[in-house]
Amino acid sequence: MESYWEHFKTPFICFAGFSGVGKTTLIERLIQRFNEDDFSVGYYKHDSHRFTMDREGKDTERCARAGAGIVAINDPRHFGLVADDSFKKRTVAHALEQCDCILIEGYKKSPFNKIVFLDAEGKLPIPENSKGIKAVIHQGEFAKAASLLDDGVPKFHRDEVDAIYQFVRSHFTNCISPLYGAVFVGGKSRRMGSPKFQLSYNGQSETERMVAVLKTFCENVVLSSRADLDMGALGDLPGVERVNDDHAGLGPVGGLATLMGRFPNKAWLITACDTPFLSENSFQNIVDQRDPLRYGTCYTQKGKLGYEPMCAIYEPKFIRPLFDAMSIRELSLSRIISDLPFKLAGVREEDRQNFMNVNTPEEYKIARAKRERENQPQ
Secondary structure, X not given: OOHHHXXXXXXXXXXXXXXOOOHHHHHHHHHXXXXXOOOOEEEEEOOOOXXXXXXXXXXXXXXXXXXXXXXXXXXXXXXXXXXXXXXXXXXXXXXXXXXXXXXEEOXXXXXXXXXEEOOOOOOOOOOOOOOOEEEEEXXXXXXXHHHHHHOOOOEEEOOOHHHHHHHHHHXXXXXXXXXXXXXXXXXXXXXXXXXXXXXXXXXXXXXXXXXXXXHOOOOEEEEEEOXXXXXXXXXXXXXXXXXXXXXXXXHHHHHHHHHHHHOOXXXXXXXXXXXXXXXXXXXHHHHHOOOXXXXXXXXXXXXXXXXXXXXXXXXXXXXXXXXXHHHXXXXXXXXXXXXXXXXXXXXXXXXXXXXXXXXXXXXXXXXXXXXXXXXXXX
């Protein structure tokens, strides 16, 4: 099996068995169920023989036969691509990672998670001690797989589509990455005239408050900063690591790229030190609505006219489009989000002001007065 699957961020499972046992029929029915539940599902067929996806004499076939390494075609609704094997890694990864989950037909000898089909006589297509067997599909006879089933591997009749669907769906949704948190403190603060990480409200810096809020939801919380920022005024925050940007001058995009590069198997809940009206409920809601199979989860304003990238969760597979965007100097997280399948959480009209940034001394004065009023006993 191709090595790029070892680093794939979108969850997948293989369906392995002899020819004629019903793999494609079952996968087809599972895809229908995933679509009914609004999942974007990818299908990958491993063919051990040569295949043909074009018709002799058509323009694309003629150009492929002439030696084109990649042949692509599109119409108003679809596109198709046939490429030499050397192009496979990048094309497969870029296309399939945009799906929520992937069903692979084949690769029975791979070490990856798989559902195996018994033949009509109950024979396994691979040894019982093969790696990654998560379930067994049978046609009524399964005595020859008794020792495997005795070890607790679940079994399903191939017509139990609902039960198989629930099993596969649970397998995917359980592939959730640990959630880390980051408070971004490295802005230049030019309009404020002093570092915003030290702005305080009711005797507590906003940085400290955001760290405390994120610790409620995250296994680990860090401060994302530029390397030349003197943070001595903040004092020591026990158990909170400072992570300096590896990509200087790229703003939150560079900070997030640094975090995702250093911790590639973690999801990130991020916020900034200059949003004094975000509450614990703001983060509770985004965590509750988290969809670990998408690129991330974020708030969107009314009519999807804008995104709130600094109160959002970014899943591990966001690293690929993030670095692609950096390579063309796209430094707006909102614009990167707009091109990807994110889980979107709406913002109520009365909550829109909670996402306001404090950028100037005048705005800070107003925000501090409001926070002080909110802190007064009723």
